[in-house]
Amino acid sequence: MKVGFISLGCPKNQLDTEVMLHEVLDAGYEITPDETEADVVIVNTCAFIESAKKEAIDNILDVAWLKKNRGLKAIIVTGCLAERYGEEIFKELPEVDAVLGVGSIHHIVEAIQAVTAKKKGSRAKYFSHDDRDAVALGGDRVLTTPDFAAYLKIAEGCDNRCTYCAIPAIRGKFRSRPMEELVAEAKQLESLGVRELTLIAQDITRYGMDLYGAYSLAALIRRITAETAIPWIRLLYCYPDKITDDLVAELRDNPRLLKYIDLPLQHISDPILRRMNRRGDSTVIRDVLAKLRREVPGIVIRTTFIVGFPGETEADFSALCAFIKEQKFDHAGAFAYSREENTTAYDFPDQIDEQVKQDRLDVLMRLQTEINESLNREKIGAVIDVLCEDYDPVAEVHYGRSTADAPEIDGKVYFKAPSRVAPGTFVRVKVQEVVDYDLYGVVV
Numbered sequence: 001m002k003v004g005f006i007s008l009g010c011p012k013n014q015l016d017t018e019v020m021l022h023e024v025l026d027a028g029y030e031i032t033p034d035e036t037e038a039d040v041v042i043v044n045t046c047a048f049i050e051s052a053k054k055e056a057i058d059n060i061l062d063v064a065w066l067k068k069n070r071g072l073k074a075i076i077v078t079g080c081l082a083e084r085y086g087e088e089i090f091k092e093l094p095e096v097d098a099v100l101g102v103g104s105i106h107h108i109v110e111a112i113q114a115v116t117a118k119k120k121g122s123r124a125k126y127f128s129h130d131d132r133d134a135v136a137l138g139g140d141r142v143l144t145t146p147d148f149a150a151y152l153k154i155a156e157g158c159d160n161r162c163t164y165c166a167i168p169a170i171r172g173k174f175r176s177r178p179m180e181e182l183v184a185e186a187k188q189l190e191s192l193g194v195r196e197l198t199l200i201a202q203d204i205t206r207y208g209m210d211l212y213g214a215y216s217l218a219a220l221i222r223r224i225t226a227e228t229a230i231p232w233i234r235l236l237y238c239y240p241d242k243i244t245d246d247l248v249a250e251l252r253d254n255p256r257l258l259k260y261i262d263l264p265l266q267h268i269s270d271p272i273l274r275r276m277n278r279r280g281d282s283t284v285i286r287d288v289l290a291k292l293r294r295e296v297p298g299i300v301i302r303t304t305f306i307v308g309f310p311g312e313t314e315a316d317f318s319a320l321c322a323f324i325k326e327q328k329f330d331h332a333g334a335f336a337y338s339r340e341e342n343t344t345a346y347d348f349p350d351q352i353d354e355q356v357k358q359d360r361l362d363v364l365m366r367l368q369t370e371i372n373e374s375l376n377r378e379k380i381g382a383v384i385d386v387l388c389e390d391y392d393p394v395a396e397v398h399y400g401r402s403t404a405d406a407p408e409i410d411g412k413v414y415f416k417a418p419s420r421v422a423p424g425t426f427v428r429v430k431v432q433e434v435v436d437y438d439l440y441g442v443v444v
């Protein structure tokens with residue numbers, strides 16, 4: 001029996017896919033990368049915003065076509081969409097045979113057995129919606145990332161209550177994984193060849209507060225650094241008001257912790273930040289940025305903004321653009337506010353017209369592209385460390401990432417080398433050219 005996986009959304013969801021892959025393989029099923037050959041397809045979904053929900057439904061409809069027209073026997077939907085709209089999925093998408101909420105990922109084998117054992121013509125469905133706050137975190141997994149780079153999910157859920165965000169309702173309360181377990185997993189990943197470890201969670205800066213009564217991210221990084229030799233450790237998803245002095249010192253002094261931080265800020269206008277229920281106002285944000293730049297020279301800062309939040313005036317948006325020009329973030333993403341059911345902001349007055357949101361998003365992203373190009377041009381002539389990802393035989397060029405580029409979200413470095421460089425090897429590259437977000441150069 002062949003099982004196919006479609007994994008959507010963020011790296012946190014990707015890790016759940018990796019755990020399910022391991023359980024499915026362990027049960028003796030064969031995994032196929034080609035859904036047209038599969039007997040069962042598992043769609044692990046995201047439901048953070050409207051576009052993510054649409055992508056999930058489009059994928060389910062694609063595999064529903066395979067079920068109707070090819071040999072596909074069953075479709076299982078897991079992940080955030082399944083948690084949020086479990087009953088509706090069965091009602092609206094009759095082709096779906098099983099729905100597993102985020103607390104039920106460890107029932108994946110049971111679900112496959114149930115949906116493939118059912119009699120032909122039967123309408124029996126498998127539905128599991130276990131308590132997401134009680135599900136065991138971690139577990140063996142099959143890496144879906146290249147051998148040399150992996151994510152480490154250090155916590156699950158979120159206790160922040162940003163008014164636009166459905167994640168706490170989907171993923172449950174914040175739960176850290178014990179430090180010993182994480183260090184053991186980091187060691188295991190190292191033994192598999194991992195050279196870049198990216199720490200993730202909905203909010204990694206809260207790590208340890210529930211287990212140890214103190215913000216413990218810096219302590220965790222120290223333990224991973226002491227007990228492994230992984231050369232690159234990277235931080236994604238930090239919350240600005242929880243950047244402790246200990247963490248700043250670690251970023252400054254630990255040579256294997258990359259001088260890179262992802263700090264989603266969402267906005268800079270105080271009335272908007274208050275309505276978003278973000279902790280920390282514009283002063284806190286400016287102070288933390290100033291401190292990071294002062295204490296950690298050369299730090300690369302990635303952030304994310306939301307435009308078109310209810311009540312966002314032209315003045316609020318202009319303040320955001322001025323802030324972006326002033327701060328010159330190395331990387332900034334943005335999305336138009338998505339009005340999500342069962343979030344506080346859903347009922348806010350002064351919802352912004354969709355076209356206005358889109359126009360603001362375009363303006364902001366154009367601005368950031370110009371900043372990126374200008375920052376990248378400053379790198380021409382510099383020699384940078386690059387982790388080689390692979391070789392493109394068509395373009396006849398290697399590609400990889402520098403310390404300034406996180407996997408999948410930031411730019412790439414394309415480079416020529418006198419001989420073939422193996423994926424996972426570190427090289428020094430002299431930058432010669434810039435095209436959009438990417439750098440081009442030659443190994444020195």
Ligand code: SF4
Binds near residue numbers: 159161165202239
């Ligand atoms: S910190 Fe805010 S935006 Fe991030 S997951 Fe938690 S509630 Fe959502």
